[in-house]
Amino acid sequence: MNITLRAWRQEGPSDEGRFETYQVSDVSADMSFLEMLDVLNERLTLEGLEPIAFDSDCREGICGTCGVMINGRAHGPQAATATCQLHMRSFRDGDTITVEPWRAAAFEVIRDLVVDRSAFDRIIEAGGFITVATGSAPEANLTPVPKEIAETAFDAAACIGCGACVAACPNSAAQLFTASKVSHLNLLPQGSSERYIRTERMVDTMEQFFGSCTNHGECEAACPKQISIDFIAMMNRDYVKAKLNNRGRA
Amino acid sequence: MSAVRLDAKTPPGPLADAWDNHRFSLKLVNPANKRHFKIIVIGSGLAGASAAATLAELGYQVDVFTFHDTPRRAHSIAAQGGINAAKNYRNDGDSVDRLFYDTIKGGDFRSREANVYRLAQLSLNIIDQATAQGVPFAREYGGLLDNRSFGGAQVARTFYSRGQTGQQLLLGAYQAMARQVGLGKVKLWVRTEFMDVVLKEGRAVGVVVRDLLTGEITSHSAHAVVLCTGGYSNVYYLSTNAMTCNVTAIWRAHRRGAAFANPCFTQIHPTCIPAAEDFQSKLTLMSESLRNDGRVWVPASPDDDRPPRRIPENDRDYYLERIYPAFGNLVPRDVASRAAKRMVDAGHGVGARKNGVYLDFQDAIARLGREAIAARYDNLMEMYNRITDEDPYQDPMRIYPAPHYTMGGLWVDYNLMTTIPGLYALGEANFSDHGANRLGASALMQGLADGYFVLPYTIGDYVAKFLNEAPVPTSDEAFARTETELRERISGLLSMRGARTVDDFHRQLGRVVWDECGMSRSEEGLDRALSYLPDLYEQFRNEARVPGDGESLNQTLEKAARLEDFFELAMAMCVDARHREESCGGHFREEHQTPQGEAVRDDERFTTVSAWFWTGDPTRPSLREEPLSFDNVQLTTRSYK
Numbered sequence: 079m080n081i082t083l084r085a086w087r088q089e090g091p092s093d094e095g096r097f098e099t100y101q102v103s104d105v106s107a108d109m110s111f112l113e114m115l116d117v118l119n120e121r122l123t124l125e126g127l128e129p130i131a132f133d134s135d136c137r138e139g140i141c142g143t144c145g146v147m148i149n150g151r152a153h154g155p156q157a158a159t160a161t162c163q164l165h166m167r168s169f170r171d172g173d174t175i176t177v178e179p180w181r182a183a184a185f186e187v188i189r190d191l192v193v194d195r196s197a198f199d200r201i202i203e204a205g206g207f208i209t210v211a212t213g214s215a216p217e218a219n220l221t222p223v224p225k226e227i228a229e230t231a232f233d234a235a236a237c238i239g240c241g242a243c244v245a246a247c248p249n250s251a252a253q254l255f256t257a258s259k260v261s262h263l264n265l266l267p268q269g270s271s272e273r274y275i276r277t278e279r280m281v282d283t284m285e286q287f288f289g290s291c292t293n294h295g296e297c298e299a300a301c302p303k304q305i306s307i308d309f310i311a312m313m314n315r316d317y318v319k320a321k322l323n324n325r326g327r328a
Numbered sequence: 329m330s331a332v333r334l335d336a337k338t339p340p341g342p343l344a345d346a347w348d349n350h351r352f353s354l355k356l357v358n359p360a361n362k363r364h365f366k367i368i369v370i371g372s373g374l375a376g377a378s379a380a381a382t383l384a385e386l387g388y389q390v391d392v393f394t395f396h397d398t399p400r401r402a403h404s405i406a407a408q409g410g411i412n413a414a415k416n417y418r419n420d421g422d423s424v425d426r427l428f429y430d431t432i433k434g435g436d437f438r439s440r441e442a443n444v445y446r447l448a449q450l451s452l453n454i455i456d457q458a459t460a461q462g463v464p465f466a467r468e469y470g471g472l473l474d475n476r477s478f479g480g481a482q483v484a485r486t487f488y489s490r491g492q493t494g495q496q497l498l499l500g501a502y503q504a505m506a507r508q509v510g511l512g513k514v515k516l517w518v519r520t521e522f523m524d525v526v527l528k529e530g531r532a533v534g535v536v537v538r539d540l541l542t543g544e545i546t547s548h549s550a551h552a553v554v555l556c557t558g559g560y561s562n563v564y565y566l567s568t569n570a571m572t573c574n575v576t577a578i579w580r581a582h583r584r585g586a587a588f589a590n591p592c593f594t595q596i597h598p599t600c601i602p603a604a605e606d607f608q609s610k611l612t613l614m615s616e617s618l619r620n621d622g623r624v625w626v627p628a629s630p631d632d633d634r635p636p637r638r639i640p641e642n643d644r645d646y647y648l649e650r651i652y653p654a655f656g657n658l659v660p661r662d663v664a665s666r667a668a669k670r671m672v673d674a675g676h677g678v679g680a681r682k683n684g685v686y687l688d689f690q691d692a693i694a695r696l697g698r699e700a701i702a703a704r705y706d707n708l709m710e711m712y713n714r715i716t717d718e719d720p721y722q723d724p725m726r727i728y729p730a731p732h733y734t735m736g737g738l739w740v741d742y743n744l745m746t747t748i749p750g751l752y753a754l755g756e757a758n759f760s761d762h763g764a765n766r767l768g769a770s771a772l773m774q775g776l777a778d779g780y781f782v783l784p785y786t787i788g789d790y791v792a793k794f795l796n797e798a799p800v801p802t803s804d805e806a807f808a809r810t811e812t813e814l815r816e817r818i819s820g821l822l823s824m825r826g827a828r829t830v831d832d833f834h835r836q837l838g839r840v841v842w843d844e845c846g847m848s849r850s851e852e853g854l855d856r857a858l859s860y861l862p863d864l865y866e867q868f869r870n871e872a873r874v875p876g877d878g879e880s881l882n883q884t885l886e887k888a889a890r891l892e893d894f895f896e897l898a899m900a901m902c903v904d905a906r907h908r909e910e911s912c913g914g915h916f917r918e919e920h921q922t923p924q925g926e927a928v929r930d931d932e933r934f935t936t937v938s939a940w941f942w943t944g945d946p947t948r949p950s951l952r953e954e955p956l957s958f959d960n961v962q963l964t965t966r967s968y969k
Contacts, residue, residue, distance in 0.1 A: 090880055108604045108717075116609055120829045123875050123884065131881055133397065135570040136406045137610050139711065140495055143401050156714075163714045188541060189881045196518065199398050203510035207503035208462045212382040212780045215453070215460035219417065222471025232464040232489060235496060239400055266462050 079105045079171035083118065085130050086178040091186050097176070107167035111154065112137065112144065114166055115177075132191040137162040139302060142238030145245070146191045147178045152242035152300040160240060160302040180245035184252070184287040195241045197287040198255060204283035205276035206259040208269050221267050228266075235262035236303040246300035249289035254297035256284045257313035258305050264316055274320035281317050334587070334939055334954045337741040338442045343960050344424075347446045350742065354789040362387030365791045366799050368535055368550040370522045370577055372399030374494075374772060375755030376556030377501035378779030384508035386784055391548060392505070392514055393537055395521040395572065395886075400502045403558055403570040404775060407494025408615035408708065409478060410486035411458075411772040413451035418475055422483040424448045429961055431770060434480040434660050435735075435763020436913035436929065437963050438590070438937070440956060442742060443760045447770075450777040455487055457780055461500040464489055476704075477620055478768035480660035480968075486769045491615050491707045497772055501779070521886070522577045525553055525584050525751060526810045532751035533800040536810045538818075540886065543878040545814055547807040549799040551791045552750045554783065555581060556775075559734035559756040561594065563894045563901070564846065565838025567731035568600055568613040574890040575897045578738050578757050586746040587939035587952065589739035589759035591897065592905035595766055595914045596847050597732030598664035601715055601725075602684040611730040612715055614687070614708055616768040619657045621692035621701060622725070624648050624664070626685050630675030636686055636724050647671060655968040662765045662914045662927075663968060665729035669847050670925060672728065684726035693721065729847060733771060735762040735914065736904075739939040739954075743786035744778060747939075750790060754778035759937070764913025821888045822878050826871035830888045833868045837891070840864065841898050845905050850918040854906040858899065858947055865895040896946040903940070903949060910934045931963050 080103045088095030102118050109117070112134050119129035134144035139160040146161055148154035154164045169175060177191065185193040223231075237258035244252050260277050263269035269276070291310060298307045339350040357365065365388050369380045372394040380392045396402060414427040427448040432439060459465060459473070465487050466474040475484040489496040508514040519540045526534040526547065534549035560575035561567035582588045599614045627634075628645040647667060649656045659667075668685045671677070678684050693701050698721060702709065712720050738746045738753035740760055745752050755775035762770065800806065844857035868891070876882040911920040911927035912934070920928045935956045940949035 106605055106607070109607055110609070110715075113607050113609050116831070117607055120831055123829050123873055124827065126875070128875050129884060131883055135396070135401055135572055136403065137571060138406055138612050139714075140492065141401045141403070141405050141570060143397065158710075159714060163711070165714070165717070167717060192881060195397060199400075199506065199509075199516070199518075202503060203506045205510075207507040208460065209507065210457070210460040210504075211385045212378070212457060212504070212784070213453075215456040218415075218456045218459035218465075219472050221459075223467055224471050225467050225469050228464055228467045228471075231462075232496075235462075235464050235489075235499070236492065238495075239398065262464070263462050266464070268460055268462050 079107065079166065079169070081105055081169060081172070082174040084174060084176040087130070087190055088187050090189055095187065105166050107165065109166045110137070110162060111148070111164040111166060112162050130191065131189040134162055139163040140238060142240040145180060145240040145242055147180065147245060149176050152180070152246040153302055158302055158304050160238070180241050182244045182250035184250060185241060185244065195239070198239050198241070198252070200287065201252070201256055201280050201283050202259065205272070205279035206263070208263060209272060223267060231262050231265040234258045234265070234305060234309050237305055238303060240302065242300040242302060243297035244288065246296040247289065248294055248296065249292060251291045252284050252288040253291040253310045253313070254301060254305060254307065256280055257309040260313045260316065261309040264312070273316060274323045277313060277316040278320040278324055281313065334739065334747070334952050335741060336440065336954060337743060338440065339742065343441060343445045346442050347449060351785050354785055355792040357788045357792050359387055361795055363389060364795070365389065366391070366550040367552050367554060367787065368393070368548060369554045369556060370535065371402065371556035371558065372396070372502070372505070373402030373404035373556060373558060373755065374498055374501055374775030375757070375779040376402070377498065377505045378776050379554055379556060379754060379783050380514050381501060381504035381508055382780050382784040383787070384513035390508070390514045391517065391550065393517045393520050393522055393535070395519060395540060397518055399505065399516065399518070400499060402498060403573050404498040404772070405495045406570065407772055408491045408613065409617040410476065410488035410493045410769040411454065411497060412478065412485050412769045413455045413487060413773065414448055414485060415452060415455060417473060418484045420483045422485050426483065427451060427485065430481050431761070431767060432763070432961050433966055434765055434767040436765055436966060437763065437931070437935065437958060438912055438956065439761055439763030441958060441960055446782070447761050447774060447777050450781045451773050453781055454773060454776045458497055458500050461504060463496045463500040466490065476617060477658060479616055479619065479658045479664065480767040488617065491617070491705060494772060497776065501776070522557070523814050524580045524810050525748070526806050527584055527748065528800050528804065528806040531749040534802065534807060536807065536814055541881050543880065543882070545811055547802040547811060549802050549807070551794050551799055552752065552787055554752040554754060555738065555757050556754045556779065557757045559737065560894070560897055561731040561734055563838070563898050564731040564842050565834050566603060566608060566611050568597060568611050571610060574893065576890050576893045578753065579893040579897055581738060581746065581748065581751060583942050584748065585942065586748045586751060587739035587941055588736070588900060589937050589939045590736040590904065591901045591940065592845060592908060592915050593735035593764050593913065594731060595661060595733040595735060596665045596729040598661055598668055598729050599687060599727045600730035600732070601712065602679060602681065602728040612711065613730070613732060614712060614725060614727060616661070618687060618705060618708060621704065622657065622687040622689050623691060624657055624685055624687055626671045626676035626678060636678070645676070652968045659968045660765060660767060665847060666916060666925070668729055679726045684728040686724035687727045688724035689720065690724070733766055735759065735764060735766055739937065743789065744783055745786070745790065752783060752787065754783055764915055818878050818885070821874055821885055824869070824872050824874045824888065826873050828871050828873065830872050830874065830884055830891055833872055834887070834891050834894070836864060837895060837898060841901065845901050848916045848918055849905045851906060854902045857902045858906070861895065861899050861902070862947060868895065899946040900940060900949055903947060904938055907938060907951065908934055929965070935963070
């Protein structure tokens, strides 16, 4: 198949950026979207042009490194699929495909399709952990965790930190990212001691970087791991309780 | 170089007490003094993140460098199936001794007894630690931890988190490290690539790194440097490794004097999705856990082109069950991979390119129901469907072996120190625990054992002697010299303005290494590779094209620098494979096999570790051998029949 690619080109954070159009021919339906970009980049290189910078790593949908807006949708048209797992069979011969970076104030464009998502690390550093120093753990089977609880915690823990939720949100909010970690840890008995302090610190840090949630639900639709916005409700509940419990604390 | 001795520092005395006795003999650093010591950790995967978190908890000042945009991207995240531990929760006869024995045997008797025993002991602590961190392992209805089986074992000792065990364990370690970042105990450097280790008076005193966004080259000094930079399967171009996995850190350390052990010990994983076409950028693994319920087969007659469901039972060859009735579909990886290759080479391959074998869930679905199979493997089934557009619940999966893990790596002693004092290597970056073949679900175990429980003890013994000594300042001439060499190297790469792409050369290199030093090797093929590779390397230097500059993000420059190191490594792999005149584990020399095609070891000559030292000519490294002794297990021919 032959496609027309409108790709965002931006030399660096201070460059204004623009779309450029490329014809890509002989695209195979079995190619992944990123392999199509690889092929184009090799061609651009040989033509003496600069290849399009984009991030990707595992190409199995688990590391969360890749992620671009494809025709205005985070990770493209296929539900529950990270960009690296999207294949060209999702498009038709003759299609024009627009590809651009995540757009969010907290995610500065570094070059072309590459953005800076380090604000996510700041949220985790604020409380996305269980305080247990190496060596101090009790025997693992001492604390049974009901299977349903463990499964729900896992559903939340499946987040890959790609940033699609932020990119899809009209407010560039990071509630789904934050709620997935808050819920994963708050649901488990091991994480219950720090439940409220964790929630408060993570949410307050999140708000330093990201917009506010107004319940559009775009994040859930864009999430390649189909993480539910129910977790945002759980986080909000814990945040209110945290503010009450932690009132008066510095 | 002749002064270098390989002292494995294996503790004397009974195996079961070795680690305890050794820990007691190590020097301790007083808690108040630990903050005076600075440790640099390179890489943030399971080994790096767990080591950084633990060292910081102990009070050391830790700097962590990763070329990823965040530590959580490290390739440990892609491990699917599970992590072994000798908990014996199943009451099925497991024990530390049995995990030790299985690992030694699985490694085809080419690993150190004491290291492997320690690994088996520490497996217990890892599960406790990860569970306490909130790693959501699979559980039974009673709330206790569940297990499944993996290849090379007759007990169920594998703990798992659906098909995303690596992800959950990595996030646990990442979060433990993030806590220390938040506390100011760990300083995190992202998008910063390690380029070289700096030596002064023969010991590691720091590193030179490159900021991938600005191209800035800077020096950082420390009392010790810890490399946790993974394996080198990407030398084959197509592998299950992530796109950016590379050998640079350990190769640059090797060039500075660290011995590289058993580079030819590479693992070809039996269950990956076969390559579809030539533009393929990587191969995707389908977890070994699928072999618990999937049955491997090929059409019994080579030219049977019927779709799989039209081929009746009688016309199928369940060759693993036929050849290895005791272990069946759960034979170790090297055995399963070679059997698949033999079937495909004999014309039994399936799929449009006839480059795979079937992994079939039909019987398991009939026995347990689709829902039970979906509960175990649905994310893998979905991943397979997304990549191939085929439904593995209906038709069998097509699978074929692919490079996946490298048992070889930097030589380390029992303390995980390389032959350069002050330079450590952990996880897949070292060679220590898996011998010639790694068993499934043992990589996560080793990375975390090294990082959480081994290095934090052993490093104190080394740094203790530098109490009241600040790290060598980066103004020292040793740093300046290393920086200058790096700047020259980068500008050399940036002046490459030929007519072929870097990826094109990488593909060509990968084909050569796959053909001559992949699943089977021969003297003739290795000689062919060794005469061809230096020329190809030269062509790469003259004909490759690196666009752009060195002052902003330049992904082609990054690839070109890593590819240089892969070229040199490829030569070392072929030298090592040629030297090792035997077949063992993942190293299969065609000259050394039984009439049935099984591997034949030469224990008389090669019960050794081959440790290679850099001489300046990548085709002529110099060799030191570390003899391996087996006092607790008997050397036997592995049989999974």
